[in-house]
Amino acid sequence: xxxxxxxxxxxxxxxxxxxxxxxxxxxxxxxxxxxxxxxxxxxxxxxxxxxxxxxxxxxxxxxxxxxxxxxxxxxxxxxxxxxxxxxxxxxxxxxxxxxxxxxxxxxxxxxxxxxxxxxxxxxxxxxxxxxxxxxxxxxxxxxxxxxxxxxxxxxxxxxxxxxxxxxxxxxxxxxxxxxxxxxxxxxxxxxxxxxxxxxxxxxxxxxxxxxxxxxx
Amino acid sequence: xxxxxxxxxxxxxxxxxxxxxxxxxxxxxxxxxxxxxxxxxxxxxxxxxxxxxxxxxxxxxxxxxxxxxxxxxxxxxxxxxxxxxxxxxxxxxxxxxxxxxxxxxxxxxxxxxxxxxxxxxxxxxxxxxxxxxxxxxxxxxxxxxxxxxxxxxxxxxxxxxxxxxxxxxxxxxxxxxxxxxxxxxxxxxxxxxxxxxxxxxxxxxxxxxxxxxxxxxxxxxxxxxxxxxxxxxxxxxxxxxxxxxxxxxxxxxxxxxxxxxxxxxxxxxxxxxxxxxxxxxxxxxxxxxxxxxxxxxx
Numbered sequence: 001x002x003x004x005x006x007x008x009x010x011x012x013x014x015x016x017x018x019x020x021x022x023x024x025x026x027x028x029x030x031x032x033x034x035x036x037x038x039x040x041x042x043x044x045x046x047x048x049x050x051x052x053x054x055x056x057x058x059x060x061x062x063x064x065x066x067x068x069x070x071x072x073x074x075x076x077x078x079x080x081x082x083x084x085x086x087x088x089x090x091x092x093x094x095x096x097x098x099x100x101x102x103x104x105x106x107x108x109x110x111x112x113x114x115x116x117x118x119x120x121x122x123x124x125x126x127x128x129x130x131x132x133x134x135x136x137x138x139x140x141x142x143x144x145x146x147x148x149x150x151x152x153x154x155x156x157x158x159x160x161x162x163x164x165x166x167x168x169x170x171x172x173x174x175x176x177x178x179x180x181x182x183x184x185x186x187x188x189x190x191x192x193x194x195x196x197x198x199x200x201x202x203x204x205x206x207x208x209x210x211x212x213x214x215x216x
Numbered sequence: 217x218x219x220x221x222x223x224x225x226x227x228x229x230x231x232x233x234x235x236x237x238x239x240x241x242x243x244x245x246x247x248x249x250x251x252x253x254x255x256x257x258x259x260x261x262x263x264x265x266x267x268x269x270x271x272x273x274x275x276x277x278x279x280x281x282x283x284x285x286x287x288x289x290x291x292x293x294x295x296x297x298x299x300x301x302x303x304x305x306x307x308x309x310x311x312x313x314x315x316x317x318x319x320x321x322x323x324x325x326x327x328x329x330x331x332x333x334x335x336x337x338x339x340x341x342x343x344x345x346x347x348x349x350x351x352x353x354x355x356x357x358x359x360x361x362x363x364x365x366x367x368x369x370x371x372x373x374x375x376x377x378x379x380x381x382x383x384x385x386x387x388x389x390x391x392x393x394x395x396x397x398x399x400x401x402x403x404x405x406x407x408x409x410x411x412x413x414x415x416x417x418x419x420x421x422x423x424x425x426x427x428x429x430x431x432x433x434x435x436x437x438x439x440x441x442x443x444x445x446x447x448x449x450x451x452x453x454x455x456x457x458x459x460x461x462x463x464x465x466x467x468x469x470x471x472x473x474x475x476x477x478x479x480x481x482x483x484x485x486x487x488x489x490x491x492x493x494x495x496x497x498x499x500x501x502x503x504x505x506x507x508x509x510x511x512x513x514x
Contacts, residue, residue, distance in 0.1 A: 013394060020398065024405060034413045038405065045401045052394050133394055137253060137292045140397040142260075144404050145284045149264055 004072070009053055009079035017049040018086035025090045029097040032162055039105060040147020040159035046087050047112040047143065048136030053079040054120040059129030070189055073121050084113055099162055104171065108158075111178040112139070118181035122188045237317050241324035244297060248325040248380075251293045254286075258332060261285030265336065272353040272442065272511065275340045276364060276430060279371035282336045283426055287379030288400055290329045294383035295396040297322050302387075315471030319388065323464050326380045333376030340368045352509045354430035354442045359501065366449035367429050374456040375426055381463035382425075388467045412445045418504070422447050422497045425459060429501075432511060440511035448500025455492035461485050 024042040028035050053076050056062060062072070087109045095102035116135060123131030147159045157169040248254060265281040301318045344364060349355070355363055382403075386396055403425075410421045411428040421427045429449055432440040462485040469478045 010394075013392070017398060020401065024401070027405060027409060031413060035408060037408060041401050041404055045398070048394075048397045055393075136394060136397045137296065138256070141253075141257070141284070141289050141292060141400055144288065144401060145257075145260055145264075148280055148284050148404070149268065155267070 004067075004075055005078055008056070008072070009076055010055075011079070011082075014049060014053070014079055014083055017045060018083060021046060021083075021087055022090045022093075025094045025097070029094045032097050032099070036162055037144075037147040037159075039162075041144050042087075042090075043109050043112050043159070044140040044143025044147070046083060046109050047116040048140035049083055050080050050113040051116040051120045051135035051139065052132040053077075053083070054117070054124060055130040055132035056124065057130055059124075069121075069124060073124070073189070077117070080113060080117060084110060087113075101162060101167060104167060108170070108174050111174040111181070112143070114178050114185070115181040118185040118188070122184055125188045236313060237320060240313060240317060240321040244301070244321040244325040245328060247297055247300075248293060248328045251296070253289050253293050253296070254328070257285040257289030257293075260289075261332075261336070265339070269343060269347055270353075272350050272432060272440070273430070274347055274349040274353065275343045276349065276354060276367060278340060279368060279375070282333055282372045283375040283379070286329045286332050286336075287375040287377075287426075288404070290326075290376065290380035291383035291386070291400055291403075292396050293329075294322055294326065294380040295387045297325065298384055298387035316468060316473075319384065319468055319471075322384055323381070323467065326377050326384075329380050330373070330377040333373035336376070337369055337373045340372060341365060344368070350512065352440075352442060352507060352511045353432075354444050354507065356442070356444070356507050356509070357505055359444055359505070363429075363449050363500070366453050370449055370453035370456055371426060371429075374453060374460065378425055378456060378460050378463070381460050381467070384467040385463050388470045418445055419497065421445075422452055422455070422493055425456060427452075434511075435506060438511055442507040442509075442511065444501055444505040444507075446497070446501050446503055448496050451492055451496035451499060455489060455496050458485055458489040458492050462489055 021042050024038045024045070028038040028042075054073065056072070088106055091098070091102055091106045091109070098105050116139060119135050120131045123135070143159075146156055156173075157166040158173055160166050160170045261281045261284075264285070265275075265278050268278065268281075269275055270277045298319065301322065302315075305313075305318070344361075355361070383396060386399055390399075407424055407426045410417055410424040411426075412418050412421055412431070412433065428445065429447060429452075430442065430444045433443045433445075435441045435443075462482060465478055465482045465485060469475055469482065
């Protein structure tokens with residue numbers, strides 16, 4: 001596991017992202033009322049980095065190796081744990097900034113990370129080798145866009161304003177996101193397990209991503 | 217002039233010398249137009265622009281929509297286009313086109329977001345007159361509509377092209393996977409810090425590729441009082457246009473035979489950019505102007 005983790009997870013890049021998360025929240029604490037969009041930027045960056053952890057550039061080789069996708073997904077989650085730990089520490093260190101909303105902010109980040117894990121694992125199971133970068137390319141700028149708008153919280157309350165924002169609605173949105181993501185992850189991993197354990201018919205070649213190749 | 221013939225399974229394509237760059241540019245423009253990130257950003261841009269015209273400032277606070285929806289998303293779109301083009305070339309083995317031609321083709325495709333920016337500008341000017349800023353908003357005093365038009369063009373339209381060009385520069389110079397989303401967030405951080413929130417940084421904020429010129433920054437006793445910050449919006453638009461040109465030239469330098477010539481051009485454009493930035497900072501509105509009208513929502 002250690003050898004796989006050392007080579008598969010982009011530790012250096014994750015450390016850079018972790019430092020950026022701390023930087024964003026530290027900058028936010030300078031003047032929370034005006035710099036609040038940085039909270040959404042940080043959540044978007046976290047989700048993008050988490051998605052990145054699951055990219056498998058050598059999928060063509062490792063997908064047919066004995067280690068299953070489920071095993072590799074769980075192993076790669078170590079990188080995610082590292083990121084989430086960094087996120088929680090950063091929120092804890094700047095908790096005064098959030099005026100009583102530090103716990104919801106921490107949970108928003110965790111929910112975004114769970115959604116990213118679910119999406120990339122689902123795409124990996126469908127046979128896409130590197131779904132992390134495209135997912136990050138959508139998740140990060142979308143979060144930045146929603147965070148930058150002063151009035152979007154009214155229609156899409158994902159990043160409610162620290163003073164008087166719709167935090168209750170945000171809890172529902174993020175809770176639903178986390179619930180759906182958990183369901184998607186569960187369905188994907190159960191599907192993988194059934195694919196990996198069911199007996200193969202003579203003539204079939206099965207890959208660990210779930211795709212079935214018919215022998216001529 | 218002889219024509220080369222490329223024959224594939226069931227297809228024969230005749231390519232005349234000189235037509236390859238044009239065909240590639242057309243191809244990349246089509247790829248940009250169909251890119252899911254561009255389409256997603258386009259929808260977000262118009263949805264937020266049309267639903268969020270400010271009572272106090274009218275559309276002067278709206279350029280953030282095209283800048284983020286088209287410009288910021290465009291940074292990732294062109295980055296992906298360049299990398300995709302390089303990947304295809306790598307798979308093909310012997311490159312049928314040079315890196316310069318491929319980069320030029322992606323640069324030409326920036327016409328797509330720029331056109332969206334122009335359409336947005338036309339809409340913003342129309343909306344500015346349909347629903348002008350309130351008395352407690354901006355512009356006010358001796359600052360007129362020309363200042364507002366230049367602001368909308370610089371922050372709304374030029375940023376639609378600036379973001380994608382920056383994406384090409386990143387793709388050509390930074391070979392680290394995933395650098396574009398991280399860079400986009402850092403750019404937003406820098407821009408937010410330099411948009412005039414911190415008074416000591418205001419004189420230097422025009423150095424950034426996106427900044428604010430007016431807004432409800434507030435004063436003691438009135439948290440939403442409209443201010444106009446120093447600087448010339450017209451010369452700032454010129455500065456951004458020069459930066460776009462500089463980005464295009466810098467992205468062409470890697471893999472080009474005429475490296476020296478491009479470096480000299482980039483140097484000249486960088487000098488011009490510095491001059492335009494200094495002019496933008498020292499001309500136009502010379503000091504922070506405070507609207508004499510108390511804001512209606514203090």
